[in-house]
Amino acid sequence: MNRLTRVVLSTCRSRRAQILLPAVMLAPIFILVIYLLFETSKLSMTKVRQQFALDNAAYSAMSATSGYLNALAQINGPLPYRVMKTMSYTLPPKATAENPRKDLTVFDIFYSAGAFPAIGPSHELGRGGAIANKIPAAASEDWNMQYYKGQRSGWMKEDPQDKPEEEGYYVMTDKTLADNYFFGASGIALQTIKEYATVFVRTGSVYASQTYSYKDTVKNARMFRESYALNTNDCSKTECGKQSGSTLDRFELDSKPFEIGKTRFYVTADFQGSTAHSGAYPLDLDMKSIIKSDLFQFAYLTPSSRSRLRQLAHGVVLKQKFSLPANRFNINVTQRYEPYVRNTVSVSCPRSNNNCVWPNPIPKYSVRLAP
Secondary structure (H helix, E strand, O other): OHHHHHHHHHHHHOHHHHHHHHHHHHHHHHHHHHHHHHHHHHHHHHHHHHHHHHHHHHHHHHHHHHHHHHHHHHHOOHHHHHHHOOOOOEOOEOOOOOOOOOOOEHHHHHHOOOOOOEOOOOOOOOOOOHHHOOOOOOOOOOOOOEOHHHOOOOOOOOOOOOOOOEOOEEEOOOHHHHHHEOOEHHHHHHHHHHHHHHHHHHHHHHHHHHHHHHHHHHHHHHHHHHHHHHHHOOOOOOOOOHHHHHHHHOOOOOEEEEEEOEEEEEEEOOOOOOOOOOOOEEEEEEHHHHHOOOEEEEEEEOHHHHHHHHHHHHOEEEEEEOOOOOOOOOOOHHHHHOOEEEEEEEEEOOOOOOOOOOOOOOOOOEEEEEO
16 A cells, blocks of 8 residues: 555646646647637627628618619609700701700700600790709719709609699600791601600609519519528528518518609691791690600609608618538527617618609619628
């Protein structure tokens, strides 16, 4: 026994033993720390992946909304205005006109009647007026899109309401100008009336296509859920992001087209060497009988959609619960801590009411993400 005691004491006094024994005792702790670091990394990676999926899905879904709003703002004025600017043919005055201007164009005879709005700053007639306005600067937050001097005041409202001016017809070319200038019925008038109608027929077609695409994309938060599923790859497209997707689904927007049926264009006799004519006369066209539908003018948001848009300006909080992977400690972390990710997504434009679609449209909607 004494010999054994001496061996043990001798061993404990050696330097090797002083290192080896604590190492043997601490080895299980080191192994546990390694396992803990590994499991913690798994949890962190899952959280990061879920947060990225939520951010990416929210941005993608709201980009569809901002893209649709910007498309509406573009077709509500800037697009037809830029096309109408090409109608720069000079209007020749008739002989009996008193002090006629010599800088008026076909653009002016439509614009002065309220056939379309123009980008500012100038809303005057003539070659130095509305037709000469340049494309607004990229930093501009107000394009001053207006009809000519109070025309269509009933249209320039969030809920546009108006009645035709003459006998149920909307006047689309100015009678006073037609009385004092040549706007030949079978010549320049017929050509430009066709061009005018074509512009708004195609604009209406673009509106219908954009609306269909938007509705198909955001229905039941489809884009949001599919994007979420692609970035997590651990759930089905119908279940991924269901909680946060149901929140976004409440912010689907609706718009309505404003269309006109009966239109009246004042024209004159053709200019065939004579410098006089007997005055303008109306050329009445029922659009339904020509294009099988009313003529699109612009689109506007419904009252409920404008309310949702105001909420979107302040931001919508998205919260999404998720499941954590199993661990070697056999602890149900998901049940114990109920982990979730969240963010705040907003869609806004440079107006206090967040309505840049109509009136005075400007395609300046953008998406922002915040924690």
